[in-house]
Amino acid sequence: MGSQSQPKIPVIDMSNESLKPGTSTWLSTCKEIRHAFEQIGCFEAIYREVPLELHNNVFATAAELFDLPNEIKMKNKSTKTYFDYFGQYASLPLYESLAIDNPTSLESTQSFTTLMWPAEIKAFGEILSTYS
Structure with a gap:
C-alpha cells in the first residue's frame, strides 16, 4: 500500500x-x-507590514479561543447562520469556526469578546487596542 x-x-x-x-x-x-x-x-x-508581536498575539489568542469549552463557543449566535459557531461534527472532526457579525464595528467585536471571555475581556482588548 x-x-x-x-x-x-x-x-x-x-x-x-x-x-x-x-x-x-x-x-x-x-x-x-x-x-x-x-x-x-x-x-x-x-504580509510584512504586520508587526511580528501582533501576529504572535493574534495566533495565541485564537488558540485560546478555540480551547474554550464548547458550551461557551456555542453561545456565538447571529442573525446570519454562517456566523454561528460551527464545530463538533463527525464528518469534519478537526474543523471549527467562529465569526464576528460585523467585525469592523467596535461594538460587535466587544460584544463577541465579552461573550467568549467575560472575565478576561481586558487582556484581549488590550492586545487589539495596542495596534489600532
Whole structure:
C-alpha cells in the first residue's frame, strides 16, 4: 500500500509593492489565491507590514479561543447562520469556526469578546487596542 503525501500549503507574498489592483502582479496573485483555495482550501499569506508581536498575539489568542469549552463557543449566535459557531461534527472532526457579525464595528467585536471571555475581556482588548 502506497503512502499518501500531505499537500503543501501554498505561501503567497502579499507584501509586494507592485501588488495593486489591475496590475499583472495583482492578476497573477489572484490566480495563485484561487488555485490555493480550489486545490488545498487555504494558503499562508506573507504580509510584512504586520508587526511580528501582533501576529504572535493574534495566533495565541485564537488558540485560546478555540480551547474554550464548547458550551461557551456555542453561545456565538447571529442573525446570519454562517456566523454561528460551527464545530463538533463527525464528518469534519478537526474543523471549527467562529465569526464576528460585523467585525469592523467596535461594538460587535466587544460584544463577541465579552461573550467568549467575560472575565478576561481586558487582556484581549488590550492586545487589539495596542495596534489600532
